[in-house]
Amino acid sequence: MLRNENGGIGMATIKDVAERVGVSVTLVSRTLNNQKGVKPESRAKILQAMRDLNYVPNELARSLVLQRTNTIGIVLDYLSSPSASKLIKGLEKGVDEFDKEGVYNIIYCSASGDFQKKQRHVAFLTKGRADGVLIYGSLVTDDEIIMNLSQSNFPTTLIENDLDSVNANKVVMDNVDGAYRATQYLIGLGHRRIAHVTGNINLKITLERLNGYMRALQDAQIPIDPTLIIYPDFSVPQGGDTHDVWSIETYIRCGYESGNKLMDHPDRPTAIFFATDISAFGAMKALEERGLSVPDDVSIFGYDDERPADFGFQFEPISTVKQPLELAGYTGIKQVISSLQDLNAPKERIVLKTDLIIRNSCKEKV
Numbered sequence: 001m002l003r004n005e006n007g008g009i010g011m012a013t014i015k016d017v018a019e020r021v022g023v024s025v026t027l028v029s030r031t032l033n034n035q036k037g038v039k040p041e042s043r044a045k046i047l048q049a050m051r052d053l054n055y056v057p058n059e060l061a062r063s064l065v066l067q068r069t070n071t072i073g074i075v076l077d078y079l080s081s082p083s084a085s086k087l088i089k090g091l092e093k094g095v096d097e098f099d100k101e102g103v104y105n106i107i108y109c110s111a112s113g114d115f116q117k118k119q120r121h122v123a124f125l126t127k128g129r130a131d132g133v134l135i136y137g138s139l140v141t142d143d144e145i146i147m148n149l150s151q152s153n154f155p156t157t158l159i160e161n162d163l164d165s166v167n168a169n170k171v172v173m174d175n176v177d178g179a180y181r182a183t184q185y186l187i188g189l190g191h192r193r194i195a196h197v198t199g200n201i202n203l204k205i206t207l208e209r210l211n212g213y214m215r216a217l218q219d220a221q222i223p224i225d226p227t228l229i230i231y232p233d234f235s236v237p238q239g240g241d242t243h244d245v246w247s248i249e250t251y252i253r254c255g256y257e258s259g260n261k262l263m264d265h266p267d268r269p270t271a272i273f274f275a276t277d278i279s280a281f282g283a284m285k286a287l288e289e290r291g292l293s294v295p296d297d298v299s300i301f302g303y304d305d306e307r308p309a310d311f312g313f314q315f316e317p318i319s320t321v322k323q324p325l326e327l328a329g330y331t332g333i334k335q336v337i338s339s340l341q342d343l344n345a346p347k348e349r350i351v352l353k354t355d356l357i358i359r360n361s362c363k364e365k366v
Contacts, residue, residue, distance in 0.1 A: 012053035020049040071105045072336055073125035075118060076136040079110040082278075082306055083325055087136055087159070090329025097330075098337045104131075115141045126154050132336045136160060138204035155339045159332045160205060162349075169335040170349045171328050175205050178321040178354035179212025182301045183273055185319075185356060187220045190365035191271040191299060195228040197258040197283065199251075199275035202234075209275045209303060228269055230258040232279065248278060248311060255282025263290060263298075270298065270365050277302035277320055281313050294318075295363035305357055318361035324352045 014032075018025045023042060030038050031046045038046075049055070074091065076084055088108075095106060107130065111118035122145055125133050132155035135146065143163055149156055150166040157169040186194050196213045199206040210229070217224050232254030255274065259282065262269055274280035280302040284294055294300050294315075305322035308315040331350055339345055 012055040014055070016053055017046060017049045017055050020053065021045045069129060069131055070103050071107055071130045072333070072340075073107045073109060073121075073130040073133040074136070075109045075111065075121050075125070075133060077111050077113045077118075077139070079108060082310070083304065083323075084136070086325035087329040090326035090331075091134075091333045092329075093326070094330040094333035094337075098334050104337065104340075113139065115139075115145075118142070119145055122149060126152065131155065132157070132340050134159065134332050134336050136332075140202055140204060155336065155343065157332050157335045157339070159328050162204070167347055169332075169339060169347050171332045171335065171352065172349070173205075173323050173325075173328060173352050173354060175208035175354070176212040176215070178303065178323070178356075179209040179273070179275075180216045181212075181354075181356055182303070182319075182321050183213045183216035184220070185358070186271045186273065186299060186301055186362065187216065187222065189271070189299065189362060191269075192222055192365075193225075193228065193267065193269040193271070194222075195230065195262050195269035195272045197230045197232065197255065197262075197272060197274045197279055199232075199279070200234045201231055206275055213273055227265065228262070230261060232258050251276055251278040252282035252285075252311065255279030255284075256286045257282075259283025259286035260290075263287065263292065268298075271362070272298060272300055274300070274302045277304045277306040277318065278311060280318055281306075281308050281311055281315065284308075284315050284318075285313070294361050299362040299365075301362055316361070317359050319359045320357050322355045322357050324354065328352055 014025055014028050018028045021028075021042070023046065027038060027042065028046055030036075031043050076087070078084055079088075091106070095104065107125065109121035109125070111121055122133065122135075126149065133149070134157045135142065136159040138160045142161055146156070146158065146161065146163055146166055146168070150168055157171065158166070159171045160173065162170060162172045183194060194217070196210065198210055201207070214224055234250060234254060255278065258279065262272060263286070272283065274283065280300055284300060287294060287298060292298060300318050302318050302320040305320045307317055331352070335348060
């Protein structure tokens with residue numbers, strides 16, 4: 001910092017650095033941007049002058065000159081959601097590995113499932129604030145945003161949204177196969193009355209998991225009973241916050257209501273496959289209140305590998321489908337950084353397999 005002509009303290013400028021060393025502003029600019037044409041001894045003097053003056057580069061001005069911001073934008077619906085925390089862990093790991101020189105900054109934008117908000121975030125990032133963007137989620141309403149983004153050729157990576165018509169890097173998890181194998185496992189235990197409680201129908205992954213469930217039944221020649229497929233009501237109660245539709249409490253409520261509905265069925269199922277573990281926990285609460293036991297009375301299979309204790313339940317962890325969310329984040333950020341290093345690199349579509357985690361919530365039907 002320097003004293004100005006009025007005796008006050010002012011921020012040092014690039015001109016101040018140049019005058020301190022006795023070189024041109026152009027040479028200081030080349031040093032700042034790691035460009036050629038600067039002798040090692042001049043570079044050393046310039047860097048020392050920057051430290052002496054506490055000079056802070058104007059990043060906005062630099063980005064305008066270089067036409068890059070060295071920033072990557074991450075757009076998702078809820079930073080605090082269980083799935084997002086796993087994804088972010090992978091993203092951070094990937095940044096550490098693929099950006100060892102610390103070139104890139106990461107901006108996280110949480111849209112709370114709001115289309116307009118997400119649209120604003122993407123517009124903010126793609127108009128000079130970021131060099132590339134990663135979008136996580138499979139809301140059907142995201143397709144409009146992604147389609148518009150693809151027309152601009154802005155470096156984009158999608159995680160979980162396998163939009164066919166878009167030429168972008170993609171990391172998708174095989175939800176159909178995961179649901180298929182979960183249902184197949186229950187069939188292998190002798191169950192034939194297998195119900196399915198879906199997730200939010202506005203998510204593509206919900207339809208993928210429903211598809212896997214139905215395929216497994218069809219391949220085992222078990223008739224699909226529409227009364228055993230429950231589509232929970234994720235709508236916002238009158239007077240409620242629109243963000244409540246995505247809350248953990250909503251998923252628990254939907255599971256609780258679905259569990260009661262299935263137990264009231266005149267020919268109730270012996271096993272239930274849930275599209276989300278959190279909904280399964282809500283259903284298990286309903287079963288417990290009815291004096292029913294898991295797995296003695298009903299076998300339960302979930303999706304996401306969540307721990308009941310993290311949501312205030314004392315149940316034992318359930319059999320579930322584990323998604324490689326950390327690997328998805330790691331792979332996604334690798335794609336973003338690679339595309340920024342080579343804008344002409346071909347786009348990749350990477351499919352990650354899920355794992356079945358077998359615990360004590362399922363039992364062979366006698």
